[in-house]
Amino acid sequence: MLADQAAEHALHERVVQRQGEWARESRGLVDPPLPSDMLQPWEIWDRDLFDLEMIRVFGRSWVWLGDTEDLEKPGDYITGRIGAQPVVVIRQQDGSVKGFLNNCRHRAAGLAFEPAGHCNALACPYHAWTYAIDGKLLSIPDMDRMYGPDFPKEEYGLVPIRIKVAFGKLVFGCLSRRAPAFDEWIAPLLPRYEQYKIHTYRRYHRELDDVYPINWKAFVENSNDDYHVRFVHRRLNKVRKQMDTIVRFEGRTTSGYKPHSDSFDMSAGRTDLNDRDLRGSYAEFIYPNLTPLPYASQLIMVRVDPLAPDRSRIFSRIYGLTDDIELQNRELDGLAQTNKEDTDMVTQLMENLRSPFYRVGPPSAWEGRAQHMMRMIRQDVATPLDPDEFDGPVDKD
Structure with a gap:
């Protein structure tokens, strides 16, 4: 099991164990005669459960981000979130629409900050890594001195996400590659x-x-x-x-x-x-x-x-x-x-x-x-x- 999968599994185990303990310990005052699938108190306030939902619910779901009225020209963008993950959607030179994680590949700084705007490139405000609107990493200041001549710059473009322009108007994004169309x-x-x-x-x-x-x-x-x-x-x-x-x-x-x-x-x-x-x-x-x-x-x-x-x-x-x-x-x-x-x-x-x-x-x-x-x-x-x-x-x- 990979380290990130192990962490996800451990988080789930903590949630299951704690919810079981809460349910057992607090049982008895209200004794419902019929079962219910509606939200119970421990499902609303638990932080570990919330963190798990950001991974397992939003990590595999399509989420509405905005519309094409903000994406008329190449370089026009909208920003949004899929659960806890910030994303950016940009109109491309060929007229297509592409989406990316709204994070610099260096230290996670944001790249686009307005709900909607226009850019010719995306520059990180932290260390000035700069990306083209198609996600390619264009430049790193003093790259040779900071990383040496063998730095794999072509592998550090923005992370792409799936985008769907639905009904010619509404923009949806999805992080998962396995979720249905x-x-x-x-x-x-x-x-x-x-x-x-x-x-x-x-x-x-x-x-x-x-x-x-x-x-x-x-x-x-x-x-x-x-x-x-x-x-x-x-x-x-x-x-x-x-x-x-x-x-x-x-x-x-x-x-x-x-x-x-x-x-x-x-x-x-x-x-x-x-x-x-x-x-x-x-x-x-x-x-x-x-x-x-x-x-x-x-x-x-x-x-x-x-x-x-x-x-x-x-x-x-x-x-x-x-x-x-x-x-x-x-x-x-x-x-x-x-x-x-x-x-x-x-x-x-x-x-x-x-x-x-x-x-x-x-x-x-x-x-x-x-x-x-x-x-x-x-x-x-x-x-x-x-x-x-x-x-x-x-x-x-």
């Missing part, structure tokens, strides 16, 4: 998403970006919970037929369809979608951390970025067919209110789940999506990365 990753959603013509949607003029004292999985669970919507977001009950919600989960995606009331029309005059998609909307999820909310004329994207066991960033954008800034602001303010309602509730749950003695109840039929995602996360956490997880080409998608 992106289209397979979202296969249950793919046919409908292709019908939306997302490439024609335009990004609204501002985004929502805040940090909250919550565990990323608690937000994932909430995003996949169709049960709470009637109560936490009761202001929306007048525009949705909540009791007609249809819940679906398959593979790495989930979907909760919400028919709209007869007086609520989000079609924007479109007639090229089926009646269900014109007369309703979806609360969906793409594993491991993205909540897309598609409408006939709009796509809301909400991503939870894990920062620590008790801290997450919630990043949201809206894409749509309107250029009306006043309308955009109303819809962005509505999304901000929805996010606040969710994060206020999840923050309260986080505080109450500090108790190691509590045990959560069983999921309802409308929490099946959340149960499915919790099972998937636990399965990934229990499964070591393949020894060749990061071997192979990055341009197969």
Whole structure:
């Protein structure tokens, strides 16, 4: 076993042992008559578990990073994170889009620091190693004196990652070379998403970006919970037929369809979608951390970025067919209110789940999506990365 694989295994063993000890020692005060797959207290606060999730969940997953509106010209870039790993995506001279770890190969310093920008090259601010936009190492100051004439400069380019520009618009990245292609990753959603013509949607003029004292999985669970919507977001009950919600989960995606009331029309005059998609909307999820909310004329994207066991960033954008800034602001303010309602509730749950003695109840039929995602996360956490997880080409998608 390689040293890094041994460390990963040891981390997993510590997590399993400690969670077993916590479960045994704190048993008895709350004695649930039914089993539950929902998040338990020890899964929210444990640092070793969080570190393992960064390896085994995010190390093998596709993560939404941004969109092509920031990647119009060669040298344009966007930055992001896949779990704990910073990445950068750059438009190339030939028009293609490539992604790399956003780390200098020397001492891990960052190379691109703005959410979006333009560069002719990437220079490390620490020791001035400089890279071309295609990742090649261009220069090291005083290289011969510092390393000698035999330094393998050609082997120290930026580390590439897989990139997928989905639907002509949305940019996703993946560290693993073994994970399925992106289209397979979202296969249950793919046919409908292709019908939306997302490439024609335009990004609204501002985004929502805040940090909250919550565990990323608690937000994932909430995003996949169709049960709470009637109560936490009761202001929306007048525009949705909540009791007609249809819940679906398959593979790495989930979907909760919400028919709209007869007086609520989000079609924007479109007639090229089926009646269900014109007369309703979806609360969906793409594993491991993205909540897309598609409408006939709009796509809301909400991503939870894990920062620590008790801290997450919630990043949201809206894409749509309107250029009306006043309308955009109303819809962005509505999304901000929805996010606040969710994060206020999840923050309260986080505080109450500090108790190691509590045990959560069983999921309802409308929490099946959340149960499915919790099972998937636990399965990934229990499964070591393949020894060749990061071997192979990055341009197969």
